[in-house]
Amino acid sequence: MTFQITVQPSSHHYECEQDDTVLAAAIRHGIGLPYGCKNGACGSCKGKVVEGTIRHMPHQPRALSDQEKLQGYALFCCAVPQSDLVIEAREVGGSTEYPIRKMPTRVTGIRRAAPDVVVLTLQLPANEALAYRAGQYLEFLLRDGKRRAYSISNAPSYSGPLELHIRHLPGGVFTDHVFSTMKERDILRFEGPLGTFFLREDSDKPIVMLASGTGFAPVKALVEHMIHLGSERPTVLYWGGRRPQDLYMHELCEQWARELPWFSYVPVISDALPEDAWTGRTGYVHAAVMQDIPDLSQHQVYACGAPVMVDSARRDYVGQCGLPADEFYADAFTTEADAAQP
Template sequence: MTFQITVQPSGHQFTCEEDETVLTAAMRAGVGIPYGCKNGACSSCKGKVVSGTVSHKAHQQKALTPEEESAGWSLFCCATAHSDLVIEAREVEGSSEYPVKKMPSRVSTLEKVAPDVIVMTLQLPANEKLKYRAGQYIEFMLRDGKRRSYSVATAPDSEQPLALHIRHMPGGLFTEQVFTTLKERDILRFEGPLGTFFVRDDSDKPMVLLASGTGFAPIKAIVEHLVQQGSQRSMTLYWGGRRPQDLYMDTLCRKWAAELPNFQYVPVVSNALAEDNWQGRTGFVHQAVMADLPDLSGHQVYACGAPIMVDTARQDFVAQCKLPADEFYADAFTSEADINQP
């Protein structure tokens, strides 16, 4: 059975089959509902069902509580329609600008930049190019239909190969392979570009770029893209790690800060050891932003990293720092362990 979905306030319409999610149908139709993990863990696709009925596949309660569901809220990435629907959703212009493609790639280089982080570059087939927006991600297609998502750390207009920052997750289906058996010239298949985490070009507001761990990867692509575009927007990067070694491209960030007049860099370490001799900022990275910028009412925030950091930053920036809720853009790095939590 096929159902008609109408999106408010845009009035866009698309059809949805009874066995697919609302988000999948929207993506197929080129309607830009925001999304991140696509697995009911990050809440990026949350919107309201104005009329009609849906049911939800398994998802995390922190992404959609029973109270929110009772009030008509929905996670469109795991919602299936049982009737025609009218939904409220904030659409993202440009999210369907480039077609999603399935492509083979060859591992070009594997460089260990921290004890638990490898930078992997990919070589695409001759005469093939992946068109994407800085901040978007790709999904590797693995055995048994499983997939793993990684943000592209290379600016889309760069001549450099696609680079991914991969953190070792002990026992992880893909990261164990990357850190043990994967070799240069091995073949990997992926699908992309995916995601709605990219810079909104219709604003000149100062940007706070907030990253934890390998959440730096899409932030790197965004910074380099804006530099290549000659953007004059103010950018302040707050990058947090447990120890200094987690800030695995600290030298690059300091180089940006020295050379770019509109760029500032604030590294923050939460659990430095005595042997680290850390002399910089300490604590939680989002609290460093709040200390420096208690009034975020005139800013945009782009946050990427651990779900707890992203969720806490969103709540605190809006509640305590006057950040408009619709000026917080995020990509939470949800691992398989995050997704499988109750």
Template sequence: MTFNITVEPSGRSFTADPSEAMLVAGIRQGIGLPYGCKDGACGSCKCRLVSGTVVHGPHQSKALSADEEAAGYVLTCCGVAQSDVVIESRQVTEAGALPIKKMPVRVSSLARASHDVMVLRLQLPAADTFQYHAGQYVEFLLRDGDRRSYSMANAPHTQSTAPQIELHLRHMPGGKFTDHVFGSMKEKDILRIEGPYGSFFLREDSDKPIVMLASGTGFAPVKAILEHMRFKGIARPVTLYWGGRRPDDLYQQEWILAQAAAMPQLTYVPVVSNALPEDHWSGRTGFVHQAVLQDFPDLSGHEVYACGAPIVVESAKRDFVAQAQLPTEAFFADSFTSAADKL
């Protein structure tokens, strides 16, 4: 027996087995529901249950509180249909979602961008093609069955000159994967990835001005989107806010400044929250999402693309909607949940 899942207002539908999460079923059938961590930790897949019955697997209250569940909201990543279901999700992508593939990749280079950020480039199989939207991510398939997710930092069109992807990894001391990356990983190592995943990519059917908000290595998918916009000649105004604790956390400022010189519609605002005297920082300070509010007290006519630490993404969505009249459906995000965040 299967249940029918209908997504409003698009009217698209798919079927789900009684034991599988709705998100898994949707991805399998090419329905682009919004999501981030896929583990009940970030809340990116939260949507309203219009009708039907859904039971939830384990999830964090910050992703879906008891009050939200009582009010009729569900997480599709861990919500399992018990009947035919209708949900409301305005971010459903069009038919023809890109295929998800598993493939071996070879480490082509490792380069430190800062004391705790590694730029990892992976060579893709020459005999295969890997399609993705700028802003999406891949998962590394570890030998013990665990997975680790990282966003592509290069736009898809760059595959035409070199079939490789660029990832930005922050070292998490004690982290199973990043300890290996910063310790024993070397060029020509073979890894396995699966993807593309994620609903964080540019909505090209809009002409609204864009505010981009990145914290730390949340800059990686933003970089890919900016590369894509430049390549496609998309001239929508973009203001990029990149936040870090110290100036060194803004590890590719030279790249941004070069893009800004070539893209007149791009404005860059770096923000540092914990500058020390020896940093000689003269730029904006404080929390990066508050810098946005200072400059854009009214976001009602904008779209926001936010990526980085969960606390930054959550604070931005809450305050932009409540204080700056940003429509909820105009906030697109990828919350970088770590393995520790999912415990």
């Protein structure tokens, strides 16, 4: 059975099979619903069901509360239609500009950037290119049918191999492989580009970029893209880690701050040890932004990293600093532990 889904306020409509999710069908039909993790953990795809009924698949309660369900909200990545639907969602222009493809790729580099971070470089087949927006991600297709998502950390204007930043999660099937048995020239398969985290180029508002850990990867792509565009939008990057070693491309950020008159950089460390000899900012990285820029009403925020950081920033910036809710763009880096729970 096939159901008809109508998106308001755009009036776009598309078909969804009875066992498919609202989001998966939208992606296939080129409808630009916002999304991030696709597994019920980040909340990026949250919208309202105006008419019709859905079945909620397992998801994280913090991404969609029972109270929100009673108000008609749903996570469209976990919503399976039971009838024709009318949904309310803010579509993302340009998110479906480039086709999603499945491609093989060859590992060309495995460089240890920190004790628990690898920079992985990937070469596409000869005469093939992946068109994507800076900030988007790809998903590796594993043999057991599972997927692992990683942001592309270089801008589309870069002509070399794709670059990913992968943090080791002990016990994780894929990251254990990356950090132990993966070799150069290994062949992987991926699907991409995916995601709606990218620069909104139609705005001239000052930008706050907020990253924790390897959430720096898509932020790096955004900055490189702005350099390519010749942008002069005032931009400040707040990058947080537990210890200084977590800021594994600290020198690059300092170089940007020296060379780009529109860019500034604030590293923030939460749990420095005495041997780190850290003399910079300390505490939670999202709180540092609030200390420096208490009024965010005229800004855009691009946040990427741990879900708890992204959730805290969204709540506090909108609730306390006047940031318009629709000017907060995020990509929460969910892991298997963050993924949907019954």
